[in-house]
Amino acid sequence: MKEIQQKILAFRDERDWKKYHNEKDLAISISLEANELLENFQWRTSEEAISESRQNIKEEMADILIYLVQLADKLEIDLEEEVSNKLVKNAIKYPVKKSEERVK
Template sequence: MKTLTEEILAFNKARGWTEGNRDARNLAISVSLEASELLEHFQWQSGEQAVANNRESIMEEAADIYIYLLQLADVAGFDLDEAALAKIRKNALKYPLPAGEHQ
């Protein structure tokens, strides 16, 4: 993921997009806006229909969200992979398996 983040940062730098708007607040807003764009593809149809009809657009919106999340993690100074793994472990404690079931 570090290589991907570096590639995103280089892409932005080459276009002069590193100044002004690349802060945690603006990146968080961008994540939310892109997530809303993703949701538009699912409006008024089942999930299966949405994917069948809009797979490419859904993939692109998901990628936009991912790109903004990686930039947010970079600006905020955390590793997104590590944060996700820590959250999974936290959720495992919060929502343990029913007795007798194993992972």
């Protein structure tokens, strides 16, 4: 993850775009890109969307990650650490045993 983060930030910095990126606009951009991802699935089954729009789905997912990495950088948040922390929290909230019971 660190390598891709470095590539994203280097791309931004080479173009001197950081000065235009504030927290609000980056958060809005994440939401807009997520909606563009969702648009691929509108009025289709998952299977149809994937077979018809796979490339666009991949590109929208990449756009979301690019903006998320830039927002994390702006807010000085270590995404890897936060994901690890959230997984621990989720493991407590949603234990495997509880999931297994629902399936039965």
